[in-house]
Amino acid sequence: MSDTPDSAVQTVRGYIDQHRAAFLDDLVEWLRIPSVSAQPAHAPDVRRSAEWLTAKLRETGFPVAEVWETDGAPAVYAEWPSGDPDAPTVLVYGHHDVQPAAREDGWETDPFEPVVRGGRLYARGAADDKGQVFFHTLGVRAHLALTGRSAPAVNLKLLVEGEEESGSPHFRALVERHRDRLEADAVVVSDTGMWSETTPTVCTGLRGVADCEIELYGPDQDIHSGAFGGAVPNPATIAARLVAALHDENERVTIPGFYDGVEELTDSERALIAELPFDETSWLANASSYGTLGEAGYSTLERVWARPTAEVNGIGGGYQGPGGKTIVPASAQLKLSFRLVSGQDPYVIEAAVRDWVAARVPDGIRHKIAFGAPTRPCLTPLDHPALQAVVRSMSRAFDGAKIRFTREGGSGPAADLQDVLHAPVLFLGISVPSDGWHAPNEKVELDLLLKGVETAAHLWGDLAGALR
Numbered sequence: 001m002s003d004t005p006d007s008a009v010q011t012v013r014g015y016i017d018q019h020r021a022a023f024l025d026d027l028v029e030w031l032r033i034p035s036v037s038a039q040p041a042h043a044p045d046v047r048r049s050a051e052w053l054t055a056k057l058r059e060t061g062f063p064v065a066e067v068w069e070t071d072g073a074p075a076v077y078a079e080w081p082s083g084d085p086d087a088p089t090v091l092v093y094g095h096h097d098v099q100p101a102a103r104e105d106g107w108e109t110d111p112f113e114p115v116v117r118g119g120r121l122y123a124r125g126a127a128d129d130k131g132q133v134f135f136h137t138l139g140v141r142a143h144l145a146l147t148g149r150s151a152p153a154v155n156l157k158l159l160v161e162g163e164e165e166s167g168s169p170h171f172r173a174l175v176e177r178h179r180d181r182l183e184a185d186a187v188v189v190s191d192t193g194m195w196s197e198t199t200p201t202v203c204t205g206l207r208g209v210a211d212c213e214i215e216l217y218g219p220d221q222d223i224h225s226g227a228f229g230g231a232v233p234n235p236a237t238i239a240a241r242l243v244a245a246l247h248d249e250n251e252r253v254t255i256p257g258f259y260d261g262v263e264e265l266t267d268s269e270r271a272l273i274a275e276l277p278f279d280e281t282s283w284l285a286n287a288s289s290y291g292t293l294g295e296a297g298y299s300t301l302e303r304v305w306a307r308p309t310a311e312v313n314g315i316g317g318g319y320q321g322p323g324g325k326t327i328v329p330a331s332a333q334l335k336l337s338f339r340l341v342s343g344q345d346p347y348v349i350e351a352a353v354r355d356w357v358a359a360r361v362p363d364g365i366r367h368k369i370a371f372g373a374p375t376r377p378c379l380t381p382l383d384h385p386a387l388q389a390v391v392r393s394m395s396r397a398f399d400g401a402k403i404r405f406t407r408e409g410g411s412g413p414a415a416d417l418q419d420v421l422h423a424p425v426l427f428l429g430i431s432v433p434s435d436g437w438h439a440p441n442e443k444v445e446l447d448l449l450l451k452g453v454e455t456a457a458h459l460w461g462d463l464a465g466a467l468r
Contacts, residue, residue, distance in 0.1 A: 073162030139456025346374030
């Protein structure tokens, strides 16, 4: 089936308009399921959500749709072969679990009774992430209507996990266990967003993270600071010294080897970031903060998207009650996290942190350091053919608008897919900051949700050529 660009857009939009009401009815039904993975009482709901999606994917046309078990909450896997032996394979990632929500948290309506108001759909999961997963069901059908095909132009796979909002504790093991079935030439992550309603953007990367807890032990019990203070090491003082030594006067991390391998921003990448309509005052208001501070020589967006960081997440030790208590405390604690960028290995950073702490803890202080499960950074080069396919498809959906580029400062399981499958990770998200992820009154802009549908409809054909 041959279409000019304009007629292709109109074909897709006509199909979407025809099926919009049924699509939204289905999404509302899914959003009513309170699939809160962090709360054990909702475990049956998380399973019900997985089973609901599995049935709906079969109804959509996926010949294979399965619930995949983990040691925690179930995931959903689906695949739809192209029928073309030379077609590339694309894996779409998202999650069907949601954050906790209750009316008393500040919701204007029941968070699990979706409401459409002013062109917006309000419900927990509307944007994060059920809405952005579900637009692929209508998107693939619109793709078939556009192309006249009976199957997608790519071998299309979906993996929708059930524990992302609980830190994806079993996701890596799931991916490794099913590596052969998940094999793909590219991964599309629909769990991100755009800069704003009027500035469509494509995310190109996430930072990784390594985090640790440090326990410092001095005396076997709290002791009198008059009788012993100044003559034995104080673990709270050592904790403070560690924190003070973590950064230099330019806010650079002082741990030896911390910046080894970091991929520096190119001049063109910095220019693209500078193009974005960034308002520092609004950004600070969103951060509930009163001033910026970070590594010298970088803008605020560069710091949170493309530079590694070290943060003190918690510090404690000694007496915290009312009034004074003159002691040398028996112990102190630190919680640190390190956001990592492309080129850094979290296990190398872990070893460097352990060595750095050991070198600064004096005799008389015993210490323990425990790291959580790390997440690797991921980054897709701007000139990657698959990324350019996403850009072209989104531009068609947004009436030829220029698509700009962002990164995200946070971390996610997309890096596990890149690491295990050795495939580039692409981000296709249409959510905007006002959608209020994790907050009361989470919503999705319905016009943008349908732009996601449009983008997906164009994407599979474009990727079929770009990845050959």
